Amino acid sequence: MIKVDGLAKRYKDVPALNGISFEVSRGQTFGLLGPNGAGKTTAISILCGLVRADGGTVALAGQTDPTRPEVRRVLGLAPQSLAIYEDLSAQKNLEFFARLYGYSGKNLSRRVDFCLDVAQLTERRRHRVGTFSGGMKRRLNLACALLHEPDILLLDEPTVGVDPQSRNLIFDTIDRLKEGGATILYTTHYMEEAERLCDRVAIVDHGLLLDVDRVDALIENHGGLSHISLELSGPVVDILQLKKALGDDSLTLEDQQLRFKSLDPMEALSQLQGLGLDLHKLRIDRASLEDVFLNLTGRRLRDS
Amino acid sequence: MKRLFYLARKDVAVLLSDKANLFWVIGFPVVFALFFGLVFSSTSGGDSAMNMKVGLVDLDQSVQSRRFTEDLGAEEGVELIAMSMDQARDEVRKGKVTAALILNENFSANDGMGFGPDASAMQIMSDPSCQMQTAYLQGIVTKTRFTGFRDFFTDKERADEQFQFWRDGIAKDASLNPLLRATCMTFFDSLESFTDQLRESEAGAEMPDDFMTIETVSIQVDEDGGDFPAQGFQVTLPQCILWGIIGCVATFAVSMVREQTTGTFARLCVGPVEKTHILAGKGLACFFTSVMVVTFLYVLAKLLFHVSIGNLLYFAVAVFCTIFCFVGIMMFVCTLGRTEQAVGAAGWGLLMIMSMLGGGMMPLIFMPKWMQDAGAISPVKWGIYAMEGAVWRQFSFSEMLVPCGVLLGIGVLFFAVGSTILNRRIS
């Protein structure tokens, strides 16, 4: 559905994209995860034809020119900067954009009502958008992208600066869209969102695509070791024997508290059971996308 | 085409939802027009002219001076206040009276009717800043002199009085030799019987009217002989309309930039709208808003101030051309910066300069010649000129062509430059 190959873009002396490639198949939710300035918005802008790339190609629904009417019909964009008129009401905003897409009469009000419901703004439909909270504006910004029932959705940080309640609402909306079979390109710098929503995630930094895969595969490949801590009951075994069995030299044992790291926590636990230990109060901290990013770039996602 | 309409309608709705915008497109022009309209209606001495207070210093204190004062005082628009010379000087200086009229001691002796060779017989003392009023006063004084002259032929009592005065003067003058004195007396006798006959004849009855006709024409030339509109609000209507249009241009230029800086432009471009549509939609919205504002101002002028428009069709054409021109300028103005603040400031700056040069602030007729010439580079001048042509300059069709053509030309030029820059910027 979406195919990006060797995309490159420079703004004067700032390289925004350094040749990134990825592919999103129909019905998939694809995450672009990266810190500020990674080039996420630039990639989206090129994809929808707002910015011309210096190099590389894009293909949307089989078309290489995203400005073609056939592509526009199936393409929905929720830009990072709010794309709604603050001086108009929520309903007027939706009606205006719906009219541009050729809706009128019953169809128009059906779509507008649907989108107001999605954004949970039905009660405030007649209020000026300027009076809305940040979360409400974001919800409307997303709803405007859904008006014409597009097959491909480009969502550029749709949850930036919103309260947890609005965020959950937006997550629910995206879940519904996924069920409806939409192909979604989702950019974010929140790894939790990428983990929660995306089937596949691309890690981008400084205009480079570091890796792209399913979330669990990324963690497996780059996440490193899981942290395991457990309380032992019963007699304590020799610590050297434990280190040898679990293959972790940094293992510690203090007052029945055992702490160690492992690539495969489940395998480690069965080994412990094989040693005849009684396990009690177990806690496993699995590696996350945060660790993936840390291992790939040497920086933490939040710090960069 | 439908989309263009939706785009334009949305822009108008956005504009109207903001009270500050409403002030710039309607409030400000009306306040402006009211202010200057009142100023000009008191200076140009039109229908709604206020009473001009004029100090009167009668140093002659003769029958003639009193009669002249009486006639002048009967004129509309002039209120005479008798005062001493010092008082007059003081009150003119303080602006309590607009001017002072001084009838010197030689007023009656000079000619009795103000036609003598001695210019000092009558003087007008005025504030240099009130040249307009002074000119108006001169006009009225001239008219009064002619009226007095006409009355000499038509009013027996008046003629008798004058003859008596001349005869007394001849009789009293000891330096005159008897022969000359007798000749003068005979001349006066025959002149008197001639005027008596004239008065009784048909010709005499008509003659005063002829005098009046000439007189009326000459005064009218003073008042609205092409250089001056009859009503103050006729001067300010074109200016007021221009300010309304300028307000629209500035607000739409800013809204164009706002569209680009917020995400809405991206959303429109990704939707089924061409970039040129978005530009054209803005232009159309600016055009329609300007038309609405001008219509509103026109109705206001008509209802509240009874401004009469010489040629309504030409007026509509002039307004159309002016708005067209300024929509083009709007396209250019919104390229002057990349933020709302930058475009707002640069736009108002440019429009102010155009307005200042083109007589949008002070009518060009009040400006020095070189500035009037320099104003030709400003579209404001041509806009006002075209509208004035329709309102009170009584332009013919071919005279209208020049300013309207210039306006359309400037509009196309700015439109081309502006939309080229914009197109380059957004792609």
Ligand SMILES: Nc1ncnc2c1ncn2[C@@H]1O[C@H](COP(=O)(O)OP(=O)(O)OP(=O)(O)O)[C@@H](O)[C@H]1O
């Ligand atoms: N119009 C522009 N002119 C100049 N430089 C730009 C422009 N747009 C983006 N850049 C630069 O390109 C780089 C990538 O920007 P981009 O907006 O794509 O990042 P992003 O991943 O979307 O970041 P964020 O999470 O902050 O939205 C940045 O260094 C940015 O400064």
Ligand SMILES: [Mg+2]
């Ligand atoms: Mg971004």
